[in-house]
Amino acid sequence: MSGDRVVIVTGGTRGVGRAVVTLFARKGWRVFFSARHAEAVQALQMQLRDEGRIVEGYACDLTRKSDIEKWVRWLQEKTDRIDVLVNNAGTFIPGKIQTEDDATFEYLMALNAAAPYYLTKRLLPMMTARKSGLIVNISSTAGLQPYPNGASYCISKYALTGFSKVLREELKPTGVRVSTLYPGPVYTDSWEGTPYEPHRFILPDTLARIIHHLTELPADAVVEDLVVRPQAGDFSESEMNS
Numbered sequence: 001m002s003g004d005r006v007v008i009v010t011g012g013t014r015g016v017g018r019a020v021v022t023l024f025a026r027k028g029w030r031v032f033f034s035a036r037h038a039e040a041v042q043a044l045q046m047q048l049r050d051e052g053r054i055v056e057g058y059a060c061d062l063t064r065k066s067d068i069e070k071w072v073r074w075l076q077e078k079t080d081r082i083d084v085l086v087n088n089a090g091t092f093i094p095g096k097i098q099t100e101d102d103a104t105f106e107y108l109m110a111l112n113a114a115a116p117y118y119l120t121k122r123l124l125p126m127m128t129a130r131k132s133g134l135i136v137n138i139s140s141t142a143g144l145q146p147y148p149n150g151a152s153y154c155i156s157k158y159a160l161t162g163f164s165k166v167l168r169e170e171l172k173p174t175g176v177r178v179s180t181l182y183p184g185p186v187y188t189d190s191w192e193g194t195p196y197e198p199h200r201f202i203l204p205d206t207l208a209r210i211i212h213h214l215t216e217l218p219a220d221a222v223v224e225d226l227v228v229r230p231q232a233g234d235f236s237e238s239e240m241n242s
């Protein structure tokens, strides 16, 4: 059991975030998570509390800085320790720079890049004070290699990759570790209606297990970058465009 170890997870109600919340809760961690839809937050909290787990959900929209600030104040009242922060919330909207709306760019930058920046810098003092902790930023292979029709998503994930790498440099003397995860396709709601077979994807539970493994490593080393692909490989460009 993990005693009173604390993990904070954004986007905790579905997909990768839900798998992380569930796994850490079942491993005995105290889990704080957020998502926009209050009913889904309540439902997951209730489901895990019925199992005897320690989970505290919070409904907020991470594209609003004021919501992030409210959640941070709420968290500061609930705990004075953070062992792990998983910046997971993010979304994909297809598009090309030449044709997509500015609003697509602005939304994806707000959720995928700005929110982790605002949240992390506000929660960091709790981690640096204890000279320990792990921040996991969930980028994407789209944050390493751009692809057609993923314009603002790729741009936002490159921004998140940049944030994560700068943070790692800044935090080297502090004892707080930073890991950037670059998953290929993960079988979540984002792929609803996909023609691809489930075996072409990574499962959310597998990513959750990988993140949990990162927390079990001793403090002398950090996994800076972790690329995770489906065993069958990524979709080819022709598959993506078909």
Ligand SMILES: NC(=O)c1ccc[n+]([C@@H]2O[C@H](COP(=O)([O-])OP(=O)(O)OC[C@H]3O[C@@H](n4cnc5c(N)ncnc54)[C@H](OP(=O)(O)O)[C@@H]3O)[C@@H](O)[C@H]2O)c1
Pocket: 010, 011, 012, 013, 014, 015, 016, 017, 034, 035, 036, 037, 040, 060, 061, 062, 063, 088, 089, 090, 091, 092, 111, 138, 139, 140, 141, 182, 183, 184, 185, 186, 187, 188, 189, 190, 191
């Ligand atoms: N799925 C993939 O193939 C894949 C591949 C590589 C990387 N990733 C990355 O992995 C992360 C998780 O992806 P996923 O596929 O698991 O996503 P998902 O299934 O769509 O779940 C997204 C989660 O984030 C929450 N969320 C969405 N917008 C939000 C907002 N504005 N404010 C607060 N919470 C919000 C959602 O709840 P509400 O809707 O209630 O807010 C939900 O809990 C993302 O960063 C994604 O870019 C995914």
